[in-house]
Amino acid sequence: MTKNGQIHTGSGNKKDNSQAPCQRSVLMAALTPYLEMKAVETWLGPLQVFRDLTLSLFHGEHTVVLGPNGSGKSSLIKLLARELYPVVKEGSSLRLFGEDTINLWRLRARMGLLSQDSRLADKPFVPAHDVVLSGFFGSVGLGRSQRPTRAQHQRVEILLRHFGLAELATRPFAQLSEGQKRRFLLARALVHDPEVLVLDEPTNGLDIGARLQVLRHLGALARAGTTLLMVSHRIEEVIPEIQRVVLLKDGCVVGDGTAADCLRDEPLSALYGLPLRVVRSGDCRQILPV
Numbered sequence: 001m002t003k004n005g006q007i008h009t010g011s012g013n014k015k016d017n018s019q020a021p022c023q024r025s026v027l028m029a030a031l032t033p034y035l036e037m038k039a040v041e042t043w044l045g046p047l048q049v050f051r052d053l054t055l056s057l058f059h060g061e062h063t064v065v066l067g068p069n070g071s072g073k074s075s076l077i078k079l080l081a082r083e084l085y086p087v088v089k090e091g092s093s094l095r096l097f098g099e100d101t102i103n104l105w106r107l108r109a110r111m112g113l114l115s116q117d118s119r120l121a122d123k124p125f126v127p128a129h130d131v132v133l134s135g136f137f138g139s140v141g142l143g144r145s146q147r148p149t150r151a152q153h154q155r156v157e158i159l160l161r162h163f164g165l166a167e168l169a170t171r172p173f174a175q176l177s178e179g180q181k182r183r184f185l186l187a188r189a190l191v192h193d194p195e196v197l198v199l200d201e202p203t204n205g206l207d208i209g210a211r212l213q214v215l216r217h218l219g220a221l222a223r224a225g226t227t228l229l230m231v232s233h234r235i236e237e238v239i240p241e242i243q244r245v246v247l248l249k250d251g252c253v254v255g256d257g258t259a260a261d262c263l264r265d266e267p268l269s270a271l272y273g274l275p276l277r278v279v280r281s282g283d284c285r286q287i288l289p290v
Protein backbone atom coordinates (compact mmCIF):
# COMPACT_ATOMS: atom_id res chain seq x y z
CA MET A 1 0.00 0.00 0.00
CA THR A 2 1.07 3.56 -0.49
CA LYS A 3 1.22 6.18 2.23
CA ASN A 4 -2.32 7.05 1.22
CA GLY A 5 -3.44 3.54 1.92
CA GLN A 6 -3.84 2.54 -1.73
CA ILE A 7 -2.52 -0.76 -2.97
CA HIS A 8 0.23 -0.23 -5.52
CA THR A 9 0.76 -3.00 -7.98
CA GLY A 10 2.72 -1.31 -10.73
CA SER A 11 -0.66 -0.72 -12.35
CA GLY A 12 -1.66 1.50 -15.22
CA ASN A 13 0.27 -0.55 -17.75
CA LYS A 14 -0.51 -1.59 -21.31
CA LYS A 15 -2.36 -4.68 -20.20
CA ASP A 16 -5.14 -5.22 -17.70
CA ASN A 17 -3.47 -6.30 -14.46
CA SER A 18 -6.60 -7.78 -12.92
CA GLN A 19 -5.32 -11.25 -13.86
CA ALA A 20 -1.82 -10.55 -12.53
CA PRO A 21 -0.39 -13.73 -11.03
CA CYS A 22 0.69 -12.02 -7.86
CA GLN A 23 -0.28 -8.68 -6.42
CA ARG A 24 1.49 -6.46 -3.97
CA SER A 25 -0.29 -5.74 -0.76
CA VAL A 26 2.46 -5.01 1.75
CA LEU A 27 2.03 -2.00 4.05
CA MET A 28 4.55 0.52 2.74
CA ALA A 29 3.88 3.39 5.16
CA ALA A 30 7.38 3.46 6.66
CA LEU A 31 9.29 3.39 3.38
CA THR A 32 10.63 6.31 1.34
CA PRO A 33 10.75 5.94 -2.45
CA TYR A 34 13.97 6.40 -4.39
CA LEU A 35 12.09 5.88 -7.65
CA GLU A 36 8.53 7.02 -8.35
CA MET A 37 7.28 6.48 -11.88
CA LYS A 38 3.77 7.42 -12.85
CA ALA A 39 2.27 6.67 -16.28
CA VAL A 40 5.71 6.66 -17.89
CA GLU A 41 6.01 6.34 -21.66
CA THR A 42 9.43 5.59 -23.16
CA TRP A 43 10.73 5.00 -26.65
CA LEU A 44 13.94 3.39 -27.87
CA GLY A 45 14.22 4.45 -31.48
CA PRO A 46 11.01 3.36 -33.16
CA LEU A 47 10.06 1.02 -30.31
CA GLN A 48 7.73 1.98 -27.48
CA VAL A 49 9.30 0.13 -24.53
CA PHE A 50 6.92 1.45 -21.86
CA ARG A 51 3.49 2.81 -22.68
CA ASP A 52 2.04 3.57 -19.28
CA LEU A 53 4.29 2.26 -16.52
CA THR A 54 3.63 3.09 -12.90
CA LEU A 55 6.09 1.75 -10.33
CA SER A 56 7.69 2.89 -7.08
CA LEU A 57 10.81 1.44 -5.49
CA PHE A 58 11.71 2.08 -1.86
CA HIS A 59 14.76 2.57 0.32
CA GLY A 60 15.28 -0.49 2.48
CA GLU A 61 13.19 -2.76 0.29
CA HIS A 62 15.53 -5.05 -1.65
CA THR A 63 13.96 -5.83 -5.00
CA VAL A 64 14.56 -8.12 -7.94
CA VAL A 65 13.10 -7.62 -11.42
CA LEU A 66 12.51 -10.74 -13.48
CA GLY A 67 11.21 -11.06 -17.01
CA PRO A 68 11.84 -12.53 -20.45
CA ASN A 69 14.42 -11.12 -22.87
CA GLY A 70 13.24 -7.80 -24.26
CA SER A 71 10.66 -7.22 -21.52
CA GLY A 72 12.22 -3.87 -20.56
CA LYS A 73 14.37 -4.71 -17.51
CA SER A 74 17.52 -2.96 -18.72
CA SER A 75 15.42 -0.06 -20.01
CA LEU A 76 14.00 0.34 -16.51
CA ILE A 77 17.56 0.49 -15.14
CA LYS A 78 18.45 3.08 -17.81
CA LEU A 79 15.52 5.24 -16.70
CA LEU A 80 16.90 5.07 -13.18
CA ALA A 81 20.42 5.90 -14.33
CA ARG A 82 19.17 8.83 -16.45
CA GLU A 83 20.52 7.15 -19.57
CA LEU A 84 17.00 7.04 -20.99
CA TYR A 85 14.27 9.64 -20.59
CA PRO A 86 10.50 9.33 -20.54
CA VAL A 87 8.21 11.27 -22.86
CA VAL A 88 7.19 14.54 -21.21
CA LYS A 89 3.40 14.59 -21.01
CA GLU A 90 0.63 15.56 -18.66
CA GLY A 91 -0.05 13.11 -15.84
CA SER A 92 3.30 11.41 -16.29
CA SER A 93 6.23 11.80 -13.90
CA LEU A 94 9.51 10.22 -12.88
CA ARG A 95 11.12 11.20 -9.59
CA LEU A 96 14.49 9.96 -8.38
CA PHE A 97 15.45 10.35 -4.73
CA GLY A 98 12.49 12.68 -4.33
CA GLU A 99 13.58 15.03 -7.16
CA ASP A 100 12.07 15.57 -10.61
CA THR A 101 15.35 16.74 -12.12
CA ILE A 102 18.13 15.27 -10.02
CA ASN A 103 21.62 16.40 -10.96
CA LEU A 104 23.64 13.54 -12.47
CA TRP A 105 26.46 13.94 -9.94
CA ARG A 106 24.08 13.78 -6.97
CA LEU A 107 22.43 10.73 -8.50
CA ARG A 108 25.78 8.99 -8.97
CA ALA A 109 26.77 9.78 -5.39
CA ARG A 110 23.65 8.07 -4.07
CA MET A 111 23.40 5.19 -6.52
CA GLY A 112 25.92 2.54 -7.57
CA LEU A 113 25.31 1.07 -11.00
CA LEU A 114 26.41 -2.16 -12.63
CA SER A 115 24.84 -2.10 -16.06
CA GLN A 116 25.06 -4.31 -19.12
CA ASP A 117 26.62 -1.59 -21.27
CA SER A 118 30.28 -1.00 -20.77
CA ARG A 119 31.65 2.32 -22.03
CA LEU A 120 34.97 0.96 -20.83
CA ALA A 121 35.43 -1.15 -23.95
CA ASP A 122 36.30 2.09 -25.78
CA LYS A 123 39.31 2.72 -23.53
CA PRO A 124 41.72 -0.14 -24.14
CA PHE A 125 44.60 0.92 -21.89
CA VAL A 126 42.88 1.87 -18.63
CA PRO A 127 44.27 -0.38 -15.85
CA ALA A 128 41.60 -2.42 -14.08
CA HIS A 129 42.54 -0.75 -10.78
CA ASP A 130 41.70 2.70 -12.22
CA VAL A 131 38.34 1.45 -13.46
CA VAL A 132 37.43 0.91 -9.81
CA LEU A 133 39.12 4.04 -8.47
CA SER A 134 37.54 6.30 -11.10
CA GLY A 135 34.12 5.14 -9.87
CA PHE A 136 34.54 7.85 -7.19
CA PHE A 137 34.50 10.45 -9.95
CA GLY A 138 31.94 8.88 -12.28
CA SER A 139 34.57 8.85 -15.02
CA VAL A 140 36.22 6.01 -16.91
CA GLY A 141 39.86 6.07 -15.87
CA LEU A 142 41.55 8.96 -14.12
CA GLY A 143 42.12 12.37 -15.65
CA ARG A 144 44.88 14.79 -14.58
CA SER A 145 42.46 16.87 -12.53
CA GLN A 146 41.29 13.92 -10.47
CA ARG A 147 43.27 13.45 -7.29
CA PRO A 148 42.07 10.44 -5.30
CA THR A 149 42.59 10.66 -1.55
CA ARG A 150 44.46 8.13 0.55
CA ALA A 151 41.11 6.91 1.94
CA GLN A 152 39.79 6.38 -1.60
CA HIS A 153 42.89 4.34 -2.51
CA GLN A 154 42.49 2.28 0.66
CA ARG A 155 38.83 1.61 -0.11
CA VAL A 156 39.80 0.31 -3.57
CA GLU A 157 42.48 -1.97 -2.10
CA ILE A 158 39.98 -3.44 0.34
CA LEU A 159 37.42 -4.14 -2.40
CA LEU A 160 40.01 -5.63 -4.75
CA ARG A 161 41.26 -7.96 -2.03
CA HIS A 162 37.70 -8.86 -1.05
CA PHE A 163 36.79 -9.86 -4.62
CA GLY A 164 40.13 -11.63 -5.21
CA LEU A 165 41.14 -9.08 -7.85
CA ALA A 166 44.34 -7.62 -6.42
CA GLU A 167 46.61 -9.64 -8.74
CA LEU A 168 44.75 -8.48 -11.83
CA ALA A 169 44.65 -4.83 -10.84
CA THR A 170 47.51 -3.60 -13.06
CA ARG A 171 46.26 -5.37 -16.19
CA PRO A 172 44.42 -3.34 -18.84
CA PHE A 173 40.73 -3.71 -18.12
CA ALA A 174 39.93 -4.39 -21.80
CA GLN A 175 42.19 -7.47 -21.79
CA LEU A 176 40.41 -9.24 -18.91
CA SER A 177 37.93 -12.09 -19.28
CA GLU A 178 34.21 -11.26 -19.12
CA GLY A 179 33.85 -12.65 -15.59
CA GLN A 180 36.93 -10.77 -14.38
CA LYS A 181 35.57 -7.54 -15.88
CA ARG A 182 32.23 -8.10 -14.21
CA ARG A 183 33.90 -8.41 -10.79
CA PHE A 184 35.87 -5.20 -11.33
CA LEU A 185 32.70 -3.42 -12.41
CA LEU A 186 30.91 -4.62 -9.30
CA ALA A 187 33.77 -3.24 -7.17
CA ARG A 188 33.46 0.04 -9.09
CA ALA A 189 29.70 0.22 -8.44
CA LEU A 190 30.37 -0.28 -4.73
CA VAL A 191 33.42 1.90 -4.34
CA HIS A 192 31.65 4.99 -2.99
CA ASP A 193 29.38 2.98 -0.67
CA PRO A 194 26.09 4.03 -2.36
CA GLU A 195 22.70 4.08 -0.64
CA VAL A 196 21.13 2.16 -3.52
CA LEU A 197 22.96 -0.46 -5.56
CA VAL A 198 21.46 -1.16 -8.99
CA LEU A 199 22.64 -4.32 -10.70
CA ASP A 200 21.70 -5.52 -14.17
CA GLU A 201 22.45 -9.26 -14.25
CA PRO A 202 25.40 -8.92 -11.87
CA THR A 203 26.56 -12.53 -12.08
CA ASN A 204 26.65 -12.78 -15.88
CA GLY A 205 29.78 -14.65 -16.89
CA LEU A 206 30.92 -15.43 -13.34
CA ASP A 207 32.15 -18.90 -12.44
CA ILE A 208 30.29 -20.80 -9.71
CA GLY A 209 32.61 -19.73 -6.89
CA ALA A 210 32.62 -16.07 -7.92
CA ARG A 211 28.84 -16.09 -8.32
CA LEU A 212 28.28 -17.48 -4.83
CA GLN A 213 30.77 -15.00 -3.41
CA VAL A 214 29.03 -12.07 -5.10
CA LEU A 215 25.62 -13.24 -3.87
CA ARG A 216 26.98 -13.60 -0.33
CA HIS A 217 28.44 -10.09 -0.60
CA LEU A 218 25.12 -8.68 -1.82
CA GLY A 219 23.34 -10.34 1.10
CA ALA A 220 25.81 -8.79 3.54
CA LEU A 221 25.39 -5.35 1.94
CA ALA A 222 21.62 -5.64 2.14
CA ARG A 223 21.78 -6.59 5.81
CA ALA A 224 24.14 -3.66 6.46
CA GLY A 225 21.67 -1.17 4.97
CA THR A 226 22.46 -0.78 1.24
CA THR A 227 19.24 -1.02 -0.77
CA LEU A 228 19.52 -3.54 -3.62
CA LEU A 229 17.75 -3.43 -6.98
CA MET A 230 18.74 -6.37 -9.11
CA VAL A 231 17.76 -7.62 -12.54
CA SER A 232 18.29 -11.34 -12.99
CA HIS A 233 17.34 -14.32 -15.12
CA ARG A 234 17.97 -16.79 -12.32
CA ILE A 235 15.51 -17.29 -9.49
CA GLU A 236 18.19 -19.05 -7.45
CA GLU A 237 19.82 -15.61 -7.19
CA VAL A 238 16.83 -14.22 -5.30
CA ILE A 239 18.67 -14.23 -1.99
CA PRO A 240 16.61 -14.31 1.23
CA GLU A 241 17.28 -10.59 1.84
CA ILE A 242 15.21 -9.71 -1.26
CA GLN A 243 11.75 -8.79 -0.06
CA ARG A 244 10.10 -7.81 -3.32
CA VAL A 245 9.85 -9.42 -6.73
CA VAL A 246 8.65 -7.42 -9.76
CA LEU A 247 7.67 -9.44 -12.85
CA LEU A 248 8.01 -7.50 -16.10
CA LYS A 249 6.59 -8.58 -19.46
CA ASP A 250 6.27 -6.52 -22.65
CA GLY A 251 7.03 -3.34 -20.69
CA CYS A 252 4.27 -4.01 -18.13
CA VAL A 253 4.41 -5.04 -14.50
CA VAL A 254 2.46 -8.30 -14.49
CA GLY A 255 3.33 -9.30 -10.93
CA ASP A 256 4.60 -7.52 -7.85
CA GLY A 257 4.89 -9.14 -4.45
CA THR A 258 7.07 -11.21 -2.17
CA ALA A 259 9.23 -14.10 -3.33
CA ALA A 260 6.66 -16.45 -1.81
CA ASP A 261 3.93 -14.77 -3.90
CA CYS A 262 5.75 -14.49 -7.20
CA LEU A 263 8.30 -17.29 -7.35
CA ARG A 264 5.67 -19.97 -7.87
CA ASP A 265 4.78 -22.25 -10.79
CA GLU A 266 1.78 -20.24 -12.06
CA PRO A 267 3.19 -16.69 -12.12
CA LEU A 268 6.50 -17.81 -13.63
CA SER A 269 4.86 -20.10 -16.20
CA ALA A 270 2.66 -17.16 -17.26
CA LEU A 271 5.65 -14.82 -17.33
CA TYR A 272 7.78 -17.01 -19.59
CA GLY A 273 4.88 -18.55 -21.53
CA LEU A 274 5.71 -22.18 -20.86
CA PRO A 275 4.97 -24.64 -18.08
CA LEU A 276 7.58 -24.39 -15.32
CA ARG A 277 7.95 -25.93 -11.91
CA VAL A 278 9.62 -24.19 -8.99
CA VAL A 279 11.45 -26.41 -6.54
CA ARG A 280 12.65 -25.16 -3.21
CA SER A 281 15.50 -26.25 -0.99
CA GLY A 282 15.77 -24.15 2.16
CA ASP A 283 16.04 -20.52 1.08
CA CYS A 284 16.99 -21.42 -2.49
CA ARG A 285 14.53 -21.86 -5.36
CA GLN A 286 15.19 -23.30 -8.79
CA ILE A 287 13.14 -23.68 -11.94
CA LEU A 288 12.66 -27.03 -13.64
CA PRO A 289 10.88 -27.64 -16.94
CA VAL A 290 7.65 -29.63 -16.57
Ligand SMILES: Nc1ncnc2c1ncn2[C@@H]1O[C@H](COP(=O)(O)OP(=O)(O)OP(=O)(O)O)[C@@H](O)[C@H]1O
Pocket residue numbers: 044045046047049067068069070071072073074075076
Ligand atom coordinates in the same frame (compact mmCIF):
# COMPACT_ATOMS: atom_id res chain seq x y z
N1 LIG B 1 19.18 0.73 -28.53
C1 LIG B 1 17.97 0.23 -28.80
N2 LIG B 1 17.25 0.67 -29.86
C2 LIG B 1 16.03 0.19 -30.15
N3 LIG B 1 15.41 -0.76 -29.39
C3 LIG B 1 16.09 -1.25 -28.33
C4 LIG B 1 17.40 -0.78 -27.97
N4 LIG B 1 17.81 -1.43 -26.86
C5 LIG B 1 16.80 -2.28 -26.55
N5 LIG B 1 15.77 -2.17 -27.43
C6 LIG B 1 14.51 -2.92 -27.40
O1 LIG B 1 13.80 -2.49 -26.24
C7 LIG B 1 13.09 -3.59 -25.67
C8 LIG B 1 13.48 -3.71 -24.21
O2 LIG B 1 14.86 -4.02 -24.16
P1 LIG B 1 15.63 -4.24 -22.80
O3 LIG B 1 17.09 -4.25 -23.13
O4 LIG B 1 15.13 -3.28 -21.81
O5 LIG B 1 15.13 -5.70 -22.41
P2 LIG B 1 15.60 -6.66 -21.22
O6 LIG B 1 14.36 -7.05 -20.47
O7 LIG B 1 16.70 -6.06 -20.47
O8 LIG B 1 16.10 -7.94 -22.03
P3 LIG B 1 17.32 -8.97 -21.70
O9 LIG B 1 16.78 -9.97 -20.73
O10 LIG B 1 17.57 -9.61 -23.05
O11 LIG B 1 18.48 -8.20 -21.20
C9 LIG B 1 13.44 -4.82 -26.52
O12 LIG B 1 12.38 -5.06 -27.40
C10 LIG B 1 14.70 -4.41 -27.25
O13 LIG B 1 14.77 -5.04 -28.50
Ligand SMILES: [Mg+2]
Pocket residue numbers: 073074075116200
Ligand atom coordinates in the same frame (compact mmCIF):
# COMPACT_ATOMS: atom_id res chain seq x y z
MG1 LIG C 1 18.71 -6.53 -20.20
